[in-house]
Amino acid sequence: xxxxxxxxxxxxxxxxxxxxxxxxxxxxxxxxxxxxxxxxxxxxxxxxxxxxxxxxxxxxxxxxxxxxxxxxxxxxxxxxxxxxxxxxxxxxxxxxxxxxxxxxxxxxxxxxxxxxxxxxxxxxxxxxxxxxxxxxxxxxxxxxxxxxxxxxxxxxxxxxxxxxxxxxxxxxxxxxxxxxxxxxxxxxxxxxxxxxxxxxxxxxxxxxxxxxxxxxxxxxxxxxxxxxxxxxxxxxxxxxxxxxxxxxxxxxxxxxxxxxxxxxxxxxxxxxxxxxxxxxxxxxxxxxxxxxxxxxxxxxxxxxxxxxxxxxxxxxxxxxxxxxxxxxxxxxxxxxxxxxxxxxxxxxxxxxxxxxxxxxxxxxxxxxxxxxxxxxxxxxxxxxxxxxxxxxxxxxxxxxxxxxxxxxxxxxxxxxxxxxxxxxxxxxxxxxxxxxxxxxxxxxxxxxxxx
Amino acid sequence: xxxxxxxxxxxxxxxxxxxxxxxxxxxxxxxxxxxxxxxxxxxxxxxxxxxxxxxxxxxxxxxxxxxxxxxxxxxxxxxxxxxxxxxxxxxxxxxxxxxxxxxxxxxxxxxxxxxxxxxxxxxxxxxxxxxxxxxxxxxxxxxxxxxx
Numbered sequence: 303x304x305x306x307x308x309x310x311x312x313x314x315x316x317x318x319x320x321x322x323x324x325x326x327x328x329x330x331x332x333x334x335x336x337x338x339x340x341x342x343x344x345x346x347x348x349x350x351x352x353x354x355x356x357x358x359x360x361x362x363x364x365x366x367x368x369x370x371x372x373x374x375x376x377x378x379x380x381x382x383x384x385x386x387x388x389x390x391x392x393x394x395x396x397x398x399x400x401x402x403x404x405x406x407x408x409x410x411x412x413x414x415x416x417x418x419x420x421x422x423x424x425x426x427x428x429x430x431x432x433x434x435x436x437x438x439x440x441x442x443x444x445x446x447x448x449x450x451x452x453x454x455x456x457x458x459x460x461x462x463x464x465x466x467x468x469x470x471x472x473x474x475x476x477x478x479x480x481x482x483x484x485x486x487x488x489x490x491x492x493x494x495x496x497x498x499x500x501x502x503x504x505x506x507x508x509x510x511x512x513x514x515x516x517x518x519x520x521x522x523x524x525x526x527x528x529x530x531x532x533x534x535x536x537x538x539x540x541x542x543x544x545x546x547x548x549x550x551x552x553x554x555x556x557x558x559x560x561x562x563x564x565x566x567x568x569x570x571x572x573x574x575x576x577x578x579x580x581x582x583x584x585x586x587x588x589x590x591x592x593x594x595x596x597x598x599x600x601x602x603x604x605x606x607x608x609x610x611x612x613x614x615x616x617x618x619x620x621x622x623x624x625x626x627x628x629x630x631x632x633x634x635x636x637x638x639x640x641x642x643x644x645x646x647x648x649x650x651x652x653x654x655x656x657x658x659x660x661x662x663x664x665x666x667x668x669x670x671x672x673x674x675x676x677x678x679x680x681x682x683x684x685x686x687x688x689x690x691x692x693x694x695x696x697x698x699x700x701x702x703x704x705x706x707x708x709x710x711x712x713x714x715x716x717x718x719x720x721x722x723x724x725x726x727x728x729x730x731x732x733x734x735x736x737x738x739x740x741x742x743x744x745x746x747x748x749x750x751x752x753x
Numbered sequence: 754x755x756x757x758x759x760x761x762x763x764x765x766x767x768x769x770x771x772x773x774x775x776x777x778x779x780x781x782x783x784x785x786x787x788x789x790x791x792x793x794x795x796x797x798x799x800x801x802x803x804x805x806x807x808x809x810x811x812x813x814x815x816x817x818x819x820x821x822x823x824x825x826x827x828x829x830x831x832x833x834x835x836x837x838x839x840x841x842x843x844x845x846x847x848x849x850x851x852x853x854x855x856x857x858x859x860x861x862x863x864x865x866x867x868x869x870x871x872x873x874x875x876x877x878x879x880x881x882x883x884x885x886x887x888x889x890x891x892x893x894x895x896x897x898x899x900x901x
Contacts, residue, residue, distance in 0.1 A: 334825075337818035344815065375777050390777060394858050400886060501775040502789075505782060516772040519842040520779040543878045582872035583864050584892075585879050683845045688778040689788040690835035694828050697792025701800055701824045705817070 309354040309655055312347060313662040316359035321667045324366030324378060325678075331379050331602075332487055335359065335624035343631045349646040350655045356628060357603065357659025361413050362667040364599050365406055369671060372402035372591075373679045376691055380494050381598040383733045384570040388577070388587040388594070395584065396522075399675045404546070404588045405595040406671050407538035411547065412554035412596025413603060413660050419558040420604035421653045424611030427561070439745020445567055446738035452574040455730030462731055464750070467743040469721060471753075474743070477714050481707045486623070488711040491699040492718025493736045498692060499716070500723030522683060535665075536672050546589050549576050550596040557597045558604035561618045564741050565601035570734025572597045603656075611652055614644025619741070772842060784839040792831035799827025855891050866892075 316338075323334060335356075342355050367378025375390045377383045385405070392401035443463075450459035470489070477485055504510040539547055553572040560568060573594040580586040605620035606628065615637045616622045616629045628643055629635065635642035647655070671678075699719075703711035725731040747753055772779035803820025811819055859866045870892050873879055883889040 337821055340818055341815075344812075393777075395855065395888075397886065397888060498776050501773075502785070505773045505775070511773075514773045514775075516774050516779050518779075519772060519844050520774070520777075521844040521846060543882065545878070582869050582876075582879075583859070584869070584873065584883065585876065680845070680847070683843065684841065686832075686836045687784075687788075687839045687841040688775065688780045688843070689784045689839040690832050692775060692780070692785060693788030693792035693835050694832040696789050697796040697828045697831055698825070700793050701796035701821070701828060704797055704800065705821050705824070 305348045305350050306658075308348060309351040309658050310662065312342060312351045312355040313358035313659045314666075316355040316357075316659070317362045317663040317666040320359040320363040320663075321366045321670060324363040324667070325369055331363070331381065332490075332623035332626075334363075334379075336627055339625075339627040340631055343627055343634050349635075349643050350651060352628065353643060353647065353652070354655045354659040354662075356606065356625065357417075357656045358663040359659075360602050360606070360624070361409075361599065361660055361663035364413075364595070364602065365409050365663070365667040366671050368402055368405040368409065368595060369675065369678055370682075370691075372405060373398045373675075373682055374686075374688075374691060376695065377494060380490050381565050381569060381602070383494050383737075384566060384573055385591060385594050385598075387732075388573070388590045391583055391587045392591070393522075399679060400588065401591055402675045403536075403541050403672060404592040406668060406675075407536075407541040408546070408550045408592030408594070408596040409599045410538050410664055410668055411542075411550050412599035413664070415551055415554045415596075416558045416600035416603040417607070417653065417656050417660060419555055419600075420561075420607035421611065421649055421656070423559055423604075424608040424652070425649055427608055428612035439742055439748075441563065442567070442738055442742030443746055445563065445571060446735060446742050449567065449570050449574065449738055450731070450735045452578070453570075453730065453732040453735050455732065455735075458729050459731045459735050462725065462729065463735075463739055464746065466725070466731070466736065466739045467746045470718075470740055470743040471747045473714055473717060477707065477710050480710050483707070485707050485711060485714060487706045488703045488714045489718055489740050490737075491703055492715040493722045493733055493740065495695060495699050495715070496719045496721075496723030496733065496736075497726050498695065498723070499719040500727045502692075503720060503723070504727075534673065535669050538668075541672075542592050546592045549579075549589055550593045553593040554596040554600035558600045560601075561605045561608040563601070564619045564737055565598055565605065566737040567734060567741065568601050569594050569597045570732065570737075603660075607652060607656065610643050611649060614640035614642055770842075779842050781839070781842060788831075788835040788839060791835055792828055795827035795831040795834075796824050797827075799830075800824035 319338070338359065339352070339356055343352050347355070364381070367382055369378070370376050371378045371382040371385055372389045372393070375386060375393055377386055389398070389401050392398060446463055447460060450463060453459045474484060501514065505514045542550065553576060557563075557568045557572060573590045576593045577586050577590040580589045602620055602624070605618035606625035609615065609617040609621045610628060614629070616626060621629060627635070629637040630642070699715055700712050703715040705711070707714070722733075722736050726733060726736070770781050773782050773785070775785065800820050800823065803823035804816065807816045807819045856866045859869060873883060873889070873892060880889065883892065
């Protein structure tokens, strides 16, 4: 069978599997992408097909994880955390399916902008490798200050950056002394489930409980179905307004270039920028959601492609996480010495096989989610209780933390969730700020305390 | 409407219950704690099962990944079990929000309904989109009420 055929088949498999996984809320990308990608590599698929599979999987998962995010207000995964506030606002206004369509169309546009941008800039950015590596800590710190100032908490968020970095570094150092490795998934999970855990903690405290008690069940209103497109495959440019398309294209393009940044941080930053330029809840939320989902898509794709193409060593948060098997999957791929997709594929092949993955994912995940969004809402609202979802989310978080570092991982996740969640709920220090502080904590503490 | 009736009836039979609001949705305290325990047991249980079973049939370097997949299968099973054990306590109304409801919602979000409608009115693109969605009228009524 030709490489092209295998690539198409694997992209198809990736698109179908990850469209379904995306529906399950709370799945952590790193933990889900890595085992599947490793499986495909170790089963002997050619490098081009592995790449097509990865691209199809990333796009499909990001598209369908918009469903739990928009319809239930639960982040589809860690990159969806910054979208929650805007998604919840539209959900309360009774139009969660509109939120979903905006997110899906934004994501699709973001993906197709990111691929050529990343391939082109990957070729040029190789020479700046040293600069990016050396100044990433400073970049994360400045970004944390910027995002903190624009978050709900404003000054208190800015004021909490140093103490929070100190806290993160402290539990990182302690867990390192036990398991002898620096944890990352456990920190992510902690920040992601923070608001959920703090709600549960409030309900267990006799003093805080009062604010949580409700006498009647929550009521939801769902606006009538309106299909604004003809046929099965909707045109994303008609779902978004012209301004929204422009914002999505611009933010996706910029975030494709900032490959050393955290995708979650970039999403928060771009969302705040777009949000501040649009007035009114409806317009602000729909515009922010479209560009934010475009940004999560483009950062993911660009952060995988640029380091692969330019250096062959993982130099971005995504390359260190979900895309890590593309760099390192001994004995097939190794990054020291560099013997992976970097040597095996030309820039043209990166574009071609990336495009195969994206097109197949777009043909499967996008119309599926667009056409059945409202049916999915009704099904979930009627059949899946919040109890089951929250339970699964906490169960998954414990599982993934346990996988990373056994009991230490679980305890670290719960500690991080309790502190981060209370800071989020009580002081308004948003998750995006917390993620950025996490990335910048090593730099900040080494500059301030010399450790 | 039929759905709403059914939900209301269900709610009536369980009206003695006290709800807790978690992540913007109402849950029954005993159920949420049970759901968390069930889910953690099945997820970590699946993972342990994989760790002890897969070394017999798979390569050493794949054991971790396979076990993780089994753990994830465990948490999906947990979701299915909990969804069957604990029915949602939310009420779903498949019609548009009434203007009073929307106004309350907007005010609770610290948004002035009148200002919100003014912004929509002055933006033809957004106005047209909301008209097509059938929600413009609600915003208009909600904005108009505050004016009086």
